[in-house]
Amino acid sequence: MNAAVTSIRRQLHPPPVPASPFPYHPGSLLSASDLSLEGISHILNRATILENADPLVRDRILAKRRVALLFYESSTRTRTSFELAAKGLGADTTLISSLSSSIEKGESLKDTGLTLRALGAEAIILRHNSSGAAWLLEAETRLPVLNAGDGMHEHPTQALLDLRTILAHLDPATKACHPERVRRGGRVEGPAAGKASPAYIDEIAADTLAGFTITIVGDIQHSRVARSNMTLLPRLGARVLLCGPKELLPDIAASAGPGITIERDFNEALRQSQAVMMLRIQAERLAGLQLDLAQYKENYQLTGPRLAAHAPTALVMHPGPIIRGLEVTAGVADGAQSAILEQVKNGVAIRMAVVERALTASQDGGRA
Amino acid sequence: MTALVIRGGHLIDPAAGVDAPKDILLKDGRVAEIAGPGKLKSANGAEVIDATGLAVAPGLIDMHVHLREPGQGYKETIATGTAAAAAGGFTAVAAMPNTIPVNDSPETTRWMLAPERGAAIRVFPIAAATRGSKGEAINDYAALKSAGAVAVTDDGHPILKDGIMRETLAAAARVGLSVIQHAEDTRLTQGASMNAGAMAFKLGLRGMPPEAESGLVERDIRLVTELRDTRVHLHVAHTSTAAALAAVRQARRSGLRVTCEVAPHHFLLTEEHVGFYNTNAKMNPPLRSAADRDAMIEAILDGVVDAIATDHAPHAVHEKEVEFENAPNGITGLETALGLSLRWLHKEWRMPLGRVLSLLSAQPAALLNLKGRGTLAVGSFADVVVFDPKAEWTYNARETKSKSRNTPFDGWTMQGKVGWTISEGRIAYSNQA
Numbered sequence: 197m198n199a200a201v202t203s204i205r206r207q208l209h210p211p212p213v214p215a216s217p218f219p220y221h222p223g224s225l226l227s228a229s230d231l232s233l234e235g236i237s238h239i240l241n242r243a244t245i246l247e248n249a250d251p252l253v254r255d256r257i258l259a260k261r262r263v264a265l266l267f268y269e270s271s272t273r274t275r276t277s278f279e280l281a282a283k284g285l286g287a288d289t290t291l292i293s294s295l296s297s298s299i300e301k302g303e304s305l306k307d308t309g310l311t312l313r314a315l316g317a318e319a320i321i322l323r324h325n326s327s328g329a330a331w332l333l334e335a336e337t338r339l340p341v342l343n344a345g346d347g348m349h350e351h352p353t354q355a356l357l358d359l360r361t362i363l364a365h366l367d368p369a370t371k372a373c374h375p376e377r378v379r380r381g382g383r384v385e386g387p388a389a390g391k392a393s394p395a396y397i398d399e400i401a402a403d404t405l406a407g408f409t410i411t412i413v414g415d416i417q418h419s420r421v422a423r424s425n426m427t428l429l430p431r432l433g434a435r436v437l438l439c440g441p442k443e444l445l446p447d448i449a450a451s452a453g454p455g456i457t458i459e460r461d462f463n464e465a466l467r468q469s470q471a472v473m474m475l476r477i478q479a480e481r482l483a484g485l486q487l488d489l490a491q492y493k494e495n496y497q498l499t500g501p502r503l504a505a506h507a508p509t510a511l512v513m514h515p516g517p518i519i520r521g522l523e524v525t526a527g528v529a530d531g532a533q534s535a536i537l538e539q540v541k542n543g544v545a546i547r548m549a550v551v552e553r554a555l556t557a558s559q560d561g562g563r564a
Numbered sequence: 565m566t567a568l569v570i571r572g573g574h575l576i577d578p579a580a581g582v583d584a585p586k587d588i589l590l591k592d593g594r595v596a597e598i599a600g601p602g603k604l605k606s607a608n609g610a611e612v613i614d615a616t617g618l619a620v621a622p623g624l625i626d627m628h629v630h631l632r633e634p635g636q637g638y639k640e641t642i643a644t645g646t647a648a649a650a651a652g653g654f655t656a657v658a659a660m661p662n663t664i665p666v667n668d669s670p671e672t673t674r675w676m677l678a679p680e681r682g683a684a685i686r687v688f689p690i691a692a693a694t695r696g697s698k699g700e701a702i703n704d705y706a707a708l709k710s711a712g713a714v715a716v717t718d719d720g721h722p723i724l725k726d727g728i729m730r731e732t733l734a735a736a737a738r739v740g741l742s743v744i745q746h747a748e749d750t751r752l753t754q755g756a757s758m759n760a761g762a763m764a765f766k767l768g769l770r771g772m773p774p775e776a777e778s779g780l781v782e783r784d785i786r787l788v789t790e791l792r793d794t795r796v797h798l799h800v801a802h803t804s805t806a807a808a809l810a811a812v813r814q815a816r817r818s819g820l821r822v823t824c825e826v827a828p829h830h831f832l833l834t835e836e837h838v839g840f841y842n843t844n845a846k847m848n849p850p851l852r853s854a855a856d857r858d859a860m861i862e863a864i865l866d867g868v869v870d871a872i873a874t875d876h877a878p879h880a881v882h883e884k885e886v887e888f889e890n891a892p893n894g895i896t897g898l899e900t901a902l903g904l905s906l907r908w909l910h911k912e913w914r915m916p917l918g919r920v921l922s923l924l925s926a927q928p929a930a931l932l933n934l935k936g937r938g939t940l941a942v943g944s945f946a947d948v949v950v951f952d953p954k955a956e957w958t959y960n961a962r963e964t965k966s967k968s969r970n971t972p973f974d975g976w977t978m979q980g981k982v983g984w985t986i987s988e989g990r991i992a993y994s995n996q997a
Contacts, residue, residue, distance in 0.1 A: 208861060209912065210854075211976075213836045226840075306885050326887035327768035328841030336885065347889070349768030423768060451762045484754075 218331055223319065223340030223557035225550055226330045228352040228428040233400060236428075239356060240363070240398040242549035243542075251284065254548075259286035261555050264317035266308065266333075267344075268294045268324040273516050273540055274344050274354070278321050281547035287555070290317075305329060309337040319554040322346070340554035348418050348481060353550055354515050355424035357542040359432070361535050362410070362471055363397040364542075365511050371407040373470045373511040375533040406433035411465040413496055414475035414523055416445040418482070421515040422475060423452070430455030439465045440496060443485055444477075462496050466506035473513040474498055474523045493522065500527045511535050567591040568989060569607045573615030573950060577622055578918040579926040579939035588620060590946035593988040598942060615950050618983055621921050622940050623655025623685070623947035624902060627928040628719075628744075628801060628825060628873035630894065631657070631687070634675060635664025640878040640967045643682035645898070648876075648966035650985040650993035652899040655947035656686040656929075656937060657876075661697065662720040668692035668703050670711035677712050685987040686947070688714040688932060693732045693743060699723050702732050705739045714932045717744035719801055720848075722780055724750065730787050737795040742823075742931065744799045745784055747808060748849065752776040757889045759850040763835040769888065772850055778807030785815045785822055799931060800824040802875045804849035806859035813868050823931055825873040828897060828904045829972065831860040837972060843884040843891035844972045847877065864923070865915055871928040874901045878968030896971045900959055902951070903978025910953075911979055917953060946989040955981035 219226050231239070246254060263282045267275055275291070282289045292312070294300065299308060305324070312320055319340040322330050327347030334341040345351040365373040397404065410429060416422045416438050426436055430453055437459045438449055450458045459465040466472060477487065498512065512524075512533045520526045529536060568590040575586035575598070587604045589597040597604055626649065632640040642659075649657050659676060661667035667676065673689045681687070691713035695701045699718060708716070716736050723729045723745065736743045753772040758764050760771025781800055788798050803809055803824045815822040829847065834854045838845045845851055863869045877894025884891050905924060909915040929938025936944045961974035985993040 208858060210834075210857065210861075211832055211908070213834075213839070216839055218840050304882075304886060324887070326889050328888045331840045332885070332887060347768050417765075420768060423766070446765065448760075448762050448765045452766055 218334065220334055220338050221340045221557075223554035224334055224342070225352050225554070226334060226341065226343045227350050228355045228424040230352070233402060233431065236356070236359070237398060237400050239546065239549045239553065240360060240400065242552060243360060243545040244398055246285070246548040246552065247545040254284060255286040257285045257552060258282070258555055261287045261318055262316045263287045263289050263319050263321065263551060264312045265289060265291045265321045266312065266323070267291065268299070268329070269345070271323055271344070273543060274323060277540070277543035278342070278344060278547050278551070280544050282551050284544070284548055285552055287551065305332055306336040309333045309339075313337050313339055319551070340557065342550060342554055345420050347420065348423070349420050350424045350427070351420040352424050352428075353543070353546055354421050355428040356550070357539055357546040358425055358473070358513060358515070359428060360542045360546055361513065361539045362405070362511065363400070364538070365535065366397065366408065368397060371405070371470060372509065375509065375511050375535065400432055402431065402433055404432045405429060408433070409435040409437060409469045410471040410473060411437040411439050411459070411469040412473045412475065413439045413462065413465070413498070414444060415477050416440055416449055416475070418444070418478040419475050425473065426452050426456055437465045437469060441492065443487060463502065463506045466502070466510065469507055469510050471511040471513060472498065472507060473515070475515070476517060476519055476523060489522070497522070498524045498528050500525060500531065503528055503533065509533075513539060516540065567596070567607070567610035568613065568946070568986065569604060569610040570613045570615050570620055570948065570950060572601065573618045573620035575620045575940065576918050576921055577940045578922040579622070580941045583918060586620070588940065588948070590948070590986065590989045593946050595940050595942050595944045595946055598940070613950060613984055615983070617952065618950050619917070619953045620948060620950050622925045622938050623949050623985060623987065624653045624924045625656045625928040625934065625938060626654050626874050626876065626898060626901065627658045627871055627932055629657045629659055629876040629898065630662065630878065631659045632878060633663060633681065634672065638967070639880055641681075642676060642687060643684070644965060644967045645876070645878070646684040646687060647993075648896070648898045648964060650684045650987065651965045651982065653902045653949040653951060653982040653985055654685060654898060655949065655985060655987045655992070656688060656934065657898070658688045658690050658714060658932060660690055660717065660719045661692040666692050666697045668695055668697065670707045673708060673711040673713050684992045685985070688712070688934065690715045690717050690719070690744065692716065693718045693723055693736070694728060697721050699725060699728055702728065702735055705735050705741055709739050709741055713741070714934065715742040715744050715799070717746065717801065719744065719746045722746050722748050722750060726783070726787065729784060730791065733787060733791055733796050733798065734793065737793050737797065740795070740933070742797040742799050744801050745780070746801050747777045747780040747784065748772070749776040749780045757846060758838055759835045759852045761835060761853060763838065767838065767841065774805040774807055774852065774856065777805045777849055778811060781808040781811045785811055785820065788815070788820050788822060789818070794821070797821045797823070802827050802830065802849055802873070803860070803869070804830045804852050804856060806856050809859055809863045809868060813863070816868070823870040824868070825871040825928075826860050826864060826869045827873060827875045828901055829895060831857065831864060832904060832908060833857065833972065841888040842972065843886070843888055844895055844970050846888060846891050846893055847875070847895050848893040861913060864909060865913060869923065871931060872901060872905060872923045873928065874898055878966050879970045880968060884970050894970070896964065896966050896968055898966065899964055900971065900973045900976070900978065902980050902982065903957070903959065904973065904976070906953060906980035907978055946986060948984070948986040949982060950984040950986070951980050951982045953980050955979070957981050
């Protein structure tokens with residue numbers, strides 16, 4: 197019986213999985229995997245140009261275009277930086293949050309999206325507590341949708357701003373990061389002034405981060421920041437180490453893509469890394485999971501001594517919000533190796549580029 | 565009742581061992597005569613169906629459908645669900661009890677069977693195993709059986725408690741009913757919306773581990789073993805994991821009366837078909853890994869699977885146009901089961917036509933003890949499907965006879981086009997318009 201079955205099984209050609217129709221709109225950014233390497237380069241380039249542009253000139257790029265920010269979850273950094281980014285390009289923005297809108301009365305995401313489109317929204321920036329919500333919104337509205345975080349799934353602009361932060365400190369030759377070489381703001385105008393700017397690498401390729409290792413630490417299971425970075429960074433050649441306890445980092449995470457490895461010993465992971473990205477324990481997504489916080493801090497808190505002992509030159513990153521004294525100590529968050537506020541600042545530049553792309557995208561939009 | 569002759573067709577009746585050109589006379593709701601082409605003795609005056617070049621087979625039987633009545637007529641009614649069934653070649657469906665109210669009483673069972681429901685084909689209610697399908701107190705199976713119930717189940721929910729499941733198996737066996745288990749250890753599937761694994765991690769969704777299914781199947785088999793009563797019949801609904809199939813296979817080798825069904829989506833699709841949150845690929849049990857899917861195909865081909873059942877689960881469009889985690893479980897299946905089974909099991913994987921039809925008719929009839937169905941032997945019910953086994957066609961969900969169109973098979977190529985579906989001698993569906 198089994199022999200016969202085996203011979204049949206060799207001939208099995210099951211139905212193929214259909215190709216994804218997403219993204220429908222070339223200006224959409226739903227996942228870090230939507231972007232080709234050229235598309236990523238383009239966004240990084242535009243981020244630098246727009247950041248350095250005269251605000252009065254920049255203001256005309258999207259003058260009076262309408263952008264809706266639809267937020268089903270609270271947010272400080274993402275919401276503010278998207279809003280500043282859109283306004284910085286001259287767009288009109290409107291914020292719809294779940295607690296002060298008809299969402300509270302039971303209006304569906306589809307109807308909310310269609311309503312915003314009818315009101316003239318030309319792009320929607322969506323933060324939602326359900327994984328995949330941005331795909332639903334795009335399918336129903338066919339507008340450019342920017343995923344500003346969907347449940348536990350993705351947060352592509354965070355990964356792009358993290359990449360920009362890493363590239364600002366990266367020595368292209370040695371792949372070492374230089375935390376001390378922090379870019380100090382300052383508007384730079386005209387081509388000649390470009391030299392005043394520190395070495396931002398805006399042209400990326402499949403080997404730009406070859407030889408570079410980053411450790412992402414903590415609540416990987418519930419982290420959209422982790423998933424987007426795990427999607428984006430290995431495409432540039434980076435090695436991603438995931439570190440955390442089993443409850444927050446299931447073994448299956450290692451199969452999420454190429455270049456991803458699990459290293460549960462934090463000190464060991466630090467020793468191999470040029471950058472370390474700390475994540476917050478997401479109490480709102482733990483779903484009854486009991487976690488021994490004292491034990492967690494013992495094993496995974498990034499402290500001054502731990503950093504000094506194992507990664508004295510690594511860049512310290514955190515997508516925020518930070519819970520000081522839990523995943524990082526105050527000293528590390530405020531320390532010389534910390535790029536946390538620089539990440540926040542890069543958010544505005546990246547989001548200007550992404551909002552601009554949403555409203556001006558050519559047919560392929562740098563799609564992967 | 566008028567008589568009906570099906571002339572010129574090729575009769576495939578696996579239960580009767582017939583696979584030959586035959587003419588058939590249907591009279592008074594029964595099969596009256598079968599003879600070689602042109603040889604019927606008493607066909608005078610009968611209405612004639614010209615089945616030249618077509619296959620004639622016992623009407624299909626789906627032992628697992630959700631007709632949504634009473635209570636959720638906006639998703640489906642008994643009339644629309646059975647119309648879709650007839651279009652799919654089915655002449656009998658077994659209706660699951662997760663209605664509103666739950667069908668846990670003879671009154672509800674009889675209400676479903678009343679002529680006012682307008683069923684196009686035969687409906688066989690399956691009653692709730694426990695009161696309200698809450699898994700706490702078992703129902704009066706003798707009363708449910710005399711009202712028309714053909715099996716008991718809490719489908720949609722498992723019977724989780726060992727003691728209650730043991731009691732259910734024993735009590736159902738005493739009145740000659742099968743127990744159909746929705747095998748899901750819900751303690752392991754809280755908040756989950758797809759199969760656990762790499763795809764769920766990638767999509768940021770909580771996953772249902774395969775062990776949630778296989779663990780409960782193993783528990784149930786242990787209970788059947790302990791009962792030592794040969795009348796006990798455990799049937800595993802919508803089997804989706806290789807481990808659960810292995811447990812069923814093993815139980816069968818030990819001589820236990822443990823059977824199982826597999827749905828077309830579980831032998832064709834995998835978790836990859838969830839794609840980017842396609843809610844029409846969300847059901848419970850969920851689409852599993854490729855290895856699990858391959859195990860379904862293998863078990864169907866080697867005979868471990870007893871029936872193909874659709875788990876037809878209609879939902880309104882607005883209910884599926886939501887965030888994946890918030891979408892209800894289930895897909896429609898009555899109009900696509902034959903077309904998919906013939907396209908894949910028969911054409912692609914070379915399963916003989918008779919065996920495919922048997923999984924869709926004779927075997928489910930035997931599992932539910934439906935006497936006189938699943939065969940076209942003289943004296944049987946005149947439940948017939950006449951179809952072109954070679955015809956390829958494309959399924960268009962917008963043309964469905966169901967009230968809902970939540971299917972992942974929209975636009976798929978089907979094989980085997982139904983020409984007529986005849987229920988107890990009446991034409992329930994015809995594609996002749």
